[in-house]
Amino acid sequence: MNQTPTATQLRNDLVDHLLMQTVIPNPDVEHALRTVPREMFLPGIDLKDAYTDQAVTIKENPNGPLALSCASVPSVVAMMLAQLDVQPGDNILEIGAGTGYNAALLAELTGDLGKVTSIDIDPDVTLHARTMLNRTGYERVQVMERDGLIGAPENAPYDRMLAAVGLWDVPTAWWDQLRDGGRLVLPLRWRGQTRSVALTRRGDSLVSDNMQLCGFVPIIGQDGERTAALNEADTIRVHYDEDQAVDVDALTASLSGTPSIEALSEQRIGGEESFDGVWLRATANDDRVCRLEATPNALEQDLIIRPAIPGRSPLLVDGGSLAYLIVRREGADAQRPFRLGAAAYGPQAADLAQDLITHIEAWGKARTATPCLTITPAKTAPATEGHVISKPEGQLTLAY
Structure with missing residues (x-):
């Protein structure tokens, strides 16, 4: 018993x-x-x-x-x-x-x-x-x-x-x-x-x-991130920081009116292998990095090429163009059957897709590497060399 x-x-x-x-x-x-x-x-x-x-x-x-x-x-x-x-x-x-x-x-x-x-x-x-x-x-x-x-x-x-x-x-x-x-x-x-x-x-x-x-309930009182719908049904969204210039109307027009392109990197992953480091790597030298969210309804209606993780995939935005991370099963490699790549829309789709591929390849050379993050009070000189992200109260410097 x-x-x-x-x-x-x-x-x-x-x-x-x-x-x-x-x-x-x-x-x-x-x-x-x-x-x-x-x-x-x-x-x-x-x-x-x-x-x-x-x-x-x-x-x-x-x-x-x-x-x-x-x-x-x-x-x-x-x-x-x-x-x-x-x-x-x-x-x-x-x-x-x-x-x-x-x-x-x-x-x-x-x-x-x-x-x-x-x-x-x-x-x-x-x-x-x-x-x-x-x-x-x-x-x-x-x-x-x-x-x-x-x-x-x-x-x-x-x-x-x-x-x-x-x-x-x-x-x-x-x-x-x-x-x-x-x-x-x-x-x-x-x-x-x-x-x-x-x-x-x-x-x-x-x-x-x-x-x-990680992921946590946000503190009450800070509102530095913005969210905007990229279609009328509000099933495709972009999340971005207040210091980023995002042309929502131009992105919406590109998603609905321009053909998509896909490009694959040389980086392969296994079924349980994490690839969130691509996102982290991109933030260390590129101010165009945002987050794409595609709801189940958007995927069911084929409104967008499926992102790597529909609810939260890294996204590059430039004017009316966007490129985001995708995963494709390709080849006979049993250990790592999936390849990482980019789907892109808009007049600069090809260039933006290639920029995302460059971030993927950089991650692939040192997959477990993390940058050193140095935070200093806002409006002070950066304490070290690296990519700077300025916020109202603190200044982030990232360097690999």
């Missing part, structure tokens, strides 16, 4: 799975994940679901498709904690309280001599986090209802700062709250893609040493 697994068994099974995926390189993070009862922070959720490697929504958004708050995917939680590199006795600020689970993990990592402050702008979220932390014995975590863009200066300076919400820019207020030599880990968005970036403060610079693909 099969026995129903206990919460402890399910928790250990999940951690064992994450260890096999090598997302927990730190034994302290492993201990915290085996110790903190995630199910206690998710009341009403089936026990098995609490220990599945998936996000759990705790507050829906009535005005959009993304939740207002959720419990992050455990593998992403583990990855970001490893990036943060918490030390015993650290003073930590968490932006985005969520369920309170992540703050409990931080409390385990920093220990009784450390301090954890968790803030969130939503009173329902902070109440939930406070209640769950009290129930699980983590009363020492301080939970505050606060705008994450302001931080919590009264408990600064912090040794570690962790954002559990997506950021488009680094708030100016955070600079005075992170000590020199301290670490900041945040899901940072630029040119349509999001990376969890681990940064160390070095004077007036934040310098990365690790970045991983």
Whole structure:
């Protein structure tokens, strides 16, 4: 007779799975994940679901498709904690309280001599986090209802700062709250893609040493990304940053009125092989990089050549022309049966497709390479050489 697994068994099974995926390189993070009862922070959720490697929504958004708050995917939680590199006795600020689970993990990592402050702008979220932390014995975590863009200066300076919400820019207020030599880990968005970036403060610079693909609920109060429909039915969309010049009308006309072209690179991939590095590589030297979104309706009606990932594919835009990433099965290579390429529309379609192919080929020469990202306050001279992306509060410099 099969026995129903206990919460402890399910928790250990999940951690064992994450260890096999090598997302927990730190034994302290492993201990915290085996110790903190995630199910206690998710009341009403089936026990098995609490220990599945998936996000759990705790507050829906009535005005959009993304939740207002959720419990992050455990593998992403583990990855970001490893990036943060918490030390015993650290003073930590968490932006985005969520369920309170992540703050409990931080409390385990920093220990009784450390301090954890968790803030969130939503009173329902902070109440939930406070209640769950009290129930699980983590009363020492301080939970505050606060705008994450302001931080919590009264408990600064912090040794570690962790954002559990997506950021488009680094708030100016955070600079005075992170000590020199301290670490900041945040899901940072630029040119349509999001990376969890681990940064160390070095004077007036934040310098990365690790970045991983991720996706997070965006912080309330930052609105630097724009979205525009490229057809009347609003089933094909372009997402772009406010500093990018995008001629929506010209792109719409090209999609509906010009023939498409396709071009393939020499780069092959396997069925489970990641190619998101193409996007990252392109952002390091090309200001035309955006994101293309094609809904299932657009694909069913053959309104557009199928993008590599319909909901989020890298896109180059230039005037009334666009080119985006595609994947094609070609050849007899059983290990890598797919080739990466470009589909393009508009008067400069051929040139733009070739530019995207150039980015693909550059990625193919060093597929796991990531750039160094240096962030400095806005309107200051770049701290290092590289490709600069200017935002209202911070200046990003990318260099391979």
